[in-house]
Each structure stands twice: as C-alpha cells, then as structure tokens.
Amino acid sequence: MKRILVVCLAVLPVLVFNSCGNKKGEILTQRIQYDVPVKTPETDLGWWVQNLEGPKREKLVQAIFTSAKAGKVKIFDVMSNKQMTLEQLQERSVRTELLTLQRPYAPYENFDTIVKREIQLSDVSRLRFLEEWYLNEETGLITKKVIAVCPLVESYTETGELRGYNPLFWLSFAKKFPLEAK
Numbered sequence: 001m002k003r004i005l006v007v008c009l010a011v012l013p014v015l016v017f018n019s020c021g022n023k024k025g026e027i028l029t030q031r032i033q034y035d036v037p038v039k040t041p042e043t044d045l046g047w048w049v050q051n052l053e054g055p056k057r058e059k060l061v062q063a064i065f066t067s068a069k070a071g072k073v074k075i076f077d078v079m080s081n082k083q084m085t086l087e088q089l090q091e092r093s094v095r096t097e098l099l100t101l102q103r104p105y106a107p108y109e110n111f112d113t114i115v116k117r118e119i120q121l122s123d124v125s126r127l128r129f130l131e132e133w134y135l136n137e138e139t140g141l142i143t144k145k146v147i148a149v150c151p152l153v154e155s156y157t158e159t160g161e162l163r164g165y166n167p168l169f170w171l172s173f174a175k176k177f178p179l180e181a182k
Contacts, residue, residue, distance in 0.1 A: 025134045025136030028133040034129060035152065061121045074171075075171055081177070094119070095117055096114060098113075101113055123153045127150065130150075131147055148179075153165065
C-alpha cells in the first residue's frame with residue numbers, strides 16, 4: 001500500500017505539470033528590436049497614444065538611469081555592443097550642442113559656441129526595446145520578455161530640425177547580452 005502511495009505521489013506532480021502546458025508558449029523570436037515613443041509632441045492624439053504620463057515616464061527613465069549608474073545591471077555601448085564602464089556612462093550622459101548665437105552689440109555678428117549639459121530625464125522621448133516573443137497557440141496569448149532597453153534622446157540640426165534619435169546605452173537584463181561583441 002505504501003509503495004502505491006509513493007508511486008502516486010511521485011507521478012502526480014509530473015501529470016499536473018504536463019497538463020498545465022507551457023504558459024509562455026513557443027518562442028516566436030529570440031530577438032526583436034523596436035522603438036517606442038514615450039513622449040509625443042502630437043496634441044491631436046489621446047494622451048495615452050505614444051505617450052506615458054509625465055510622472056510615470058520620469059519614474060521609468062529614472063529607474064533605467066539609476067540601475068545603470070548603480071551598476072546593478074550591465075550596460076553596453078550601442079555601436080560596439082561592448083560592456084561600458086561607469087565612467088563611459090557618465091561621458092555619455094552629457095549632451096554637447098553647437099549653438100549659433102548673435103552678439104548683443106554692433107555689428108551683431110553671429111558666432112558659434114559649444115554648450116555641454118547633463119541629459120535630463122525629460123530629454124528621453126523614446127525607448128528602444130530588445131525582446132524575446134512567445135506565442136501560446138492554445139490561448140493566442142503573446143508574451144514578451146524584455147532583454148534590454150535603451151533610452152533615446154532627440155537630436156537636432158543647427159537650424160532646429162529634428163535629425164533623429166541618439167541611443168545612449170543598452171541596459172541589459174539578460175545574463176549574457178545577445179548583442180555583446182565577441
């Protein structure tokens with residue numbers, strides 16, 4: 001009798017585990033990368049379209065920068081995919097801009113000057129995500145796992161036109177960053 005009870009207790013967890021199936025499902029892709037606007041300049045859209053509320057956006061961006069600066073999570077250079085040091089992160093957190101100004105006295109000549117300032121939380125208008133995607137065919141549920149996130153800041157030309165978005169760094173949540181340089 002005891003032997004039957006032990007066999008039942010040993011088999012029962014296996015049956016329960018197998019009957020539940022894999023909740024994540026089958027992997028669709030190990031890597032997918034895309035940008036998400038978190039601060040939209042569009043005023044005609046609903047507040048939630050391509051936008052996070054100011055305090056929540058700043059909380060998220062602050063958490064990214066705090067984790068990176070505290071060394072809790074590995075950070076990687078966006079171009080080389082090599083791991084960055086905290087000193088390199090500090091250098092990357094400074095924005096250098098070339099401004100053309102006009103002298104306040106005659107003959108009111110234009111002159112160029114370089115302005116350096118630390119990147120503010122409000123400067124981050126997009127986040128780039130690197131994710132794994134899973135599909136559970138039984139339920140149709142798509143599950144995403146964030147592997148890494150990269151804050152993006154707007155870049156402008158000398159005439160003030162939006163040039164694009166500069167990536168600052170990858171903050172990796174994976175044990176081995178999948179884009180890491182060999």
